[in-house]
Amino acid sequence: xxxxxxxxxxxxxxxxxxxxxxxxxxxxxxxxxxxxxxxxxxxxxxxxxxxxxxxxxxxxxxxxxxxxxxxxxxxxxxxxxxxxxxxxxxxxxxxxxxxxxxxxxxxxxxxxxxxxxxxxxxxxxxxxxxxxxxxxxxxxxxxxxxxxxxxxxxxxxxxxxxxxxxxxxxxxxxxx
Numbered sequence: 500x501x502x503x504x505x506x507x508x509x510x511x512x513x514x515x516x517x518x519x520x521x522x523x524x525x526x527x528x529x530x531x532x533x534x535x536x537x538x539x540x541x542x543x544x545x546x547x548x549x550x551x552x553x554x555x556x557x558x559x560x561x562x563x564x565x566x567x568x569x570x571x572x573x574x575x576x577x578x579x580x581x582x583x584x585x586x587x588x589x590x591x592x593x594x595x596x597x598x599x600x601x602x603x604x605x606x607x608x609x610x611x612x613x614x615x616x617x618x619x620x621x622x623x624x625x626x627x628x629x630x631x632x633x634x635x636x637x638x639x640x641x642x643x644x645x646x647x648x649x650x651x652x653x654x655x656x657x658x659x660x661x662x663x664x665x666x667x668x669x670x671x672x673x674x675x
Contacts, residue, residue, distance in 0.1 A: 543643055543644060544559060546639070547636060547639050547640070547643065550636075550639050551632055551635060551636060554632075554635050555632040555635060557602075557632060560585070560595060561595065561598070561599055562632050563585060564585065564595060564596070565599075565605075565621065565628060565629040565632070566629065566633075567584045567585070568619060568620060568625070569621060569626070573620060574610070574611055574618050574620065575608060575619050575620030575621075576619055576620075577610070577617075577618060577619075578592050578593055578596065578617070579592075581596065581619060583673065596619055599625070603624045603625070604624060604625035604628055605619050605620065605621055605622060606619070606620060606622050607619055608620055
């Protein structure tokens with residue numbers, strides 16, 4: 500990362516990098532570094548998501564919602580909470596949950612704290628699918644995400660990703 504900082508300019512009180520041509524923009528160390536991060540994330544999303552679809556019959560987004568609901572446990576989560584966790588609109592979360600409910604993965608139940616509210620929770624099939632998909636996903640993470648990295652860098656890389664994820668999350672607006 501030190502090489503990126505040295506070439507980039509900007510941040511930490513430094514002057515912004517001088518970019519005066521498309522070539523300089525394309526060759527900017529920060530632009531290249533972020534492009535590599537985004538490219539790796541997009542490719543890994545495709546590889547791991549495709550595996551979940553083929554082996555478990557669910558999309559990666561469905562898998563993420565299964566994990567969120569698994570983490571939440573009973574009595575479940577509101578549609579708003581699911582939307583906020585996945586950075587979806589409440590309408591998008593509703594459509595996704597509708598598909599998951601039709602597949603038998605989740606069910607809607609009364610909210611014990613709000614008579615008018617509904618909560619989403621895993622069904623037994625949803626619990627089974629979460630476990631099966633997680634086993635597939637963990638193996639693919641090991642194969643495509645960890646194996647290419649030097650063993651001595653893996654822990655620091657994971658921590659750096661956590662820091663980036665939390666910093667970006669904290670910049671997002673909260674849904675009303």
